[in-house]
Amino acid sequence: MMRFATLCTKELLRFFKVSVQTVAAPVLTALLYLVIFGHALEGRLQVYEGVRYTSFLVPGLVMMSVLQNAFANSSSSLIQSKITGNIVFVLLAPISYVEFFAAYVLAALVRGIVVGAGVLVVTVWFVELRLEAPMWVLAFALLGAALLGALGLIAGVLSDKIDQLAAFQNFVIMPLTFLSGVFYSIHSLPPFWQRLSHANPFFYMVDGFRYGFFGVSDFPPLASLAIVAGFLLVVSLLNLGLLKAGYKLRS
């Protein structure tokens, strides 16, 4: 427990110490999205009955920030430790691969939630936001952050260089988040794109999270939650397998 707690604390300190970059910057980015997209699309896009576009946008931006920052935390921390070599201090210690996994994912989850909460606190002043079912909000935020933290860990394990990680981020994570319905309801899409969106795990996270605010969603929230949990399970098992084998960490 102490070992896990220490590794997790180290991961948390790592981003708290540079919170201007790791918390303030993503909050500002989300605010800019709100100003630009909200201003450009308000009144032009009909999403849910009785929900203004900017109100619709805010939960999407919050969830997007949660997901991207959870991913960024575990992946960048691990790749930096690998490149600078200081991962050796963790590898030398009697820390099990399960503790290692749990510490990185929990720290990533905390970063995701902190940034998401920051985005919510800053944007909520500009829009009217309902909160119909807070437990759904919490459940999707936690599961989504954990899933992206775990994905970030895999990306960090697999990458040898910063560019490989950046490619993962730019070609997988970014497109999937942008196409997950953060900025639109997938019901407004042509049928082909709607079907494609259902193959995107990020869609269920954003959609379910938004359900917690408006009580309306494109997909049944319980089913979304099950799908997200399923993904989390698969990604975690994959992670644990890689870590147990010492893949790219213990040659």
Added chain:
Amino acid sequence: MRALAGVSLAVREGEFFGLLGPNGAGKTTLINVIAGLVRPDSGHARVMGADVAREYRRARRLLGVVPQELVFDPFFTVRETLRLQAGYYGLRRNDAWIDEVMHHLDLTAKADANMRSLSGGMKRRVLVAQALVHKPPVIVLDEPTAGVDVELRQGLWQFVRRLNRDGHSIVLTTHYLEEAEAHCQRIAMLKDGRIAALDTTRNLLGSFSGLEVRLHLDRDGLPAGLPGRVLAADGTQFRLRLANPADLEAALARLREAGVTIREMEVHPPDLEEVFLRLTGRPS
């Protein structure tokens, strides 16, 4: 490629053991196997009976490794680094020991300095301190004195010797052979991933290099029947190579017998560098 092949050796409990060899011989690789950082294709390693793979928790708790590469985490101060490291071993409150280690390594003044701001030698000291936070009975130092100034080197050796006296086993790699000579009871010499020699320091020195004696006599010419080999003769000055220290007695006795007076004599003790070159160098 193969970094290690057929290496089999046992360091005894409480021993001060040297692992020598030229660059690329496989010293660090061997240490990495022991530390569980590298998994060997075949074979196994144990730390005080604990298999490094099957009983990794016990093996790693028993082991403290100072890595060769100068690595550090730029996010933390020296004290934070050491506290975190202690926590990785499940130790909560061991600030007293951390303070003691910092004191012996002359790090106290830098306790609250960020790792990034330290000089190379200071970072090396922190690496040593990190390996000791959990008081491991087995301490492995992979070139601990590379880039370290004279003062710390002396301080470091004093500290390491004290740990050794207190019962800690020490494994040392270094390219400063006089350090190995001064501290190690036994030495393994690695070459191309194999053990080229494994013996006590004394035997290695005795069996391989012998003594060189420089003599200034009262006359030209050496008496017949001297042991060893004459390396050079210049008037009344001679350089003599003796196979082992015992021959020195015989040589002196022979000179006395012949009535020769020695004006000056210098004895050059065996030196590990020569053993090393002979064992690991290309045949010349």
